[in-house]
Amino acid sequence: MEHLHLEYDVDGNNFVSAGQATENVKFCLKGLGVNPQDIRRIAIAMYEGEINMVIHANGGKAIADIYLDKIVVQLIDSGEGIANIEQAMQPGFSTATEDIRSLGFGAGMGLPNMKKYTDDFAIESTLGVGTKITLTVKF
Amino acid sequence: MTVKQLANLLKATTVAECDFDRQIEGGYAGDLLSFVMGRATPNCAWYTIMTNVNVCAVATLTDCAVVVLCEDCQPDQLLVDRAQSQGINVIATSLDMYQAITIVAKQG
Ligand SMILES: Nc1ncnc2c1ncn2[C@@H]1O[C@H](COP(=O)(O)OP(=O)(O)OP(=O)(O)O)[C@@H](O)[C@H]1O
Ligand SMILES: [Mg+2]
Numbered sequence: 001m002e003h004l005h006l007e008y009d010v011d012g013n014n015f016v017s018a019g020q021a022t023e024n025v026k027f028c029l030k031g032l033g034v035n036p037q038d039i040r041r042i043a044i045a046m047y048e049g050e051i052n053m054v055i056h057a058n059g060g061k062a063i064a065d066i067y068l069d070k071i072v073v074q075l076i077d078s079g080e081g082i083a084n085i086e087q088a089m090q091p092g093f094s095t096a097t098e099d100i101r102s103l104g105f106g107a108g109m110g111l112p113n114m115k116k117y118t119d120d121f122a123i124e125s126t127l128g129v130g131t132k133i134t135l136t137v138k139f
Numbered sequence: 140m141t142v143k144q145l146a147n148l149l150k151a152t153t154v155a156e157c158d159f160d161r162q163i164e165g166g167y168a169g170d171l172l173s174f175v176m177g178r179a180t181p182n183c184a185w186y187t188i189m190t191n192v193n194v195c196a197v198a199t200l201t202d203c204a205v206v207v208l209c210e211d212c213q214p215d216q217l218l219v220d221r222a223q224s225q226g227i228n229v230i231a232t233s234l235d236m237y238q239a240i241t242i243v244a245k246q247g
Contacts, residue, residue, distance in 0.1 A: 016217060019196040036202075044176045044200050051193075104189045104197075109173030116177065 004028065004066040010050050010075075012059030015103060021062040022047040025073070028066065034139055041117040042071050042137040048110040049075040049133050055100055056080075057131060070119075070138045078130035085123055089115070140246070142205045145184060146230045148246065149207065149239050154214050154229035155222035163204045166243065168236045172197050179203055184243075186236045192217040198227045205229070209236045 006028065008021035022043050029039045046062065053060040057079025065072045082088045089111050096106025115121040120136035143159040145151070153159075167179040168186040172193060179185055181202040187194065190212045198206050205228040208214060214222075214229065222229045232239055 016192055018193070022196075022200075040181070040200070040202065047196060047200055048173065048176065103191055104170055104172040104193060107171035107173045109171070109177055113173055113177045 003068075004032075004064075006064040006066070008062045008064075010053045010059050010062055010077075012054060012057070014054060014059075018051055018054045019047055021064075022050055025064045025066075025071075028064075029071065032066065034071075038071075038137055038139050042073065042135065045114040045117045045121075045135045045137070046073050046075075048114050049073070049135065051105060052110055053077045053079070055096060055105060060130075068139075070136055073135045075133045075135075076130070077132075081127040081129055081131055082123075082125040083127055085125055089123075140243075142184075142228050142230070145205065145207070145243065148242060149230070149232040149234055151207065151230035151232040154208065154219055154231050155227060157223075157226040157228050159228060161204045161228065166240065167203075168240060176200060186239055188212045188236070190214045190218060192221055194218055194229075195221040195225055195227055198222075198229075199225055207232060207239060209234060209239055 011017050026043045057077035060077025063074040091112045092108040094106045094108035100106045118135045119138045122134040125131040140163050142161050163184045164182040166184040169175050170187050170189045175197050179201040182204045184205050185203040186207045208231040211233045
């Protein structure tokens with residue numbers, strides 16, 4: 001196997017379907033026999049990213065590339081972007097609305113979780129253009 | 140303790156049953172989903188008052204043994220359906236989180 005390439009559209013403002021891309025990637029990793037702890041790490045990080053695109057960016061794309069020794073997930077949206085990445089990365093910082101909070105999101109812990117659970121975390125964002133996050137977990 | 144034993148202890152009703160013989164190790168209480176995903180450990184009992192369908196995603200991701208809905212919170216039908224189809228144990232109790240955890244702690 002060279003490597004496995006998967007692409008998903010993440011629907012904006014749809015909390016019911018949110019997490020489907022993550023579910024699918026998890027299923028593939030299980031099938032490939034990847035260590036459950038590594039599956040857990042990438043799945044939580046990817047789900048946080050998926051939810052962020054739903055809440056903050058009106059949807060986007062999730063791309064997963066699975067290699068023998070790692071998985072790389074890219075979350076790409078053309079939302080409003082992040083003004084201050086350093087601030088957004090602070091645990092507890094959130095711009096989520098009251099509606100979103102009532103669903104259990106908006107603790108401001110998503111980006112910190114993504115960093116915590118991955119071996120490599122990269123974020124690029126341009127105001128008015130969008131955000132791209134790259135998550136890597138090594139097996 | 141198994142899920143079944145916990146349900147008895149908390150006089151909880153069954154919302155979705157997958158494997159009530161599953162062994163519980165530890166617990167986590169909280170409603171903010173990113174905190175739960177950051178802190179809850181596999182096989183734990185997760186105590187919450189959140190009742191929407193995203194609870195299922197978080198329960199699956201953390202691999203908790205059971206979701207304990209506290210304070211008589213009524214789960215959304217979507218949560219019930221998805222918990223059943225994804226094989227997640229969910230129980231509901233009228234106790235609040237503090238009361239529930241105190242009872243469990245007394246059991247040791
Ligand atoms: N894809 C994105 N597009 C635009 N803004 C974003 C995006 N992702 C995150 N942000 C901004 O960064 C902030 C922090 O994100 P983070 O995921 O840490 O917390 P949250 O989504 O607000 O709450 P939580 O993840 O705990 O539910 C968000 O409130 C939002 O302002
Ligand atoms: Mg978030």
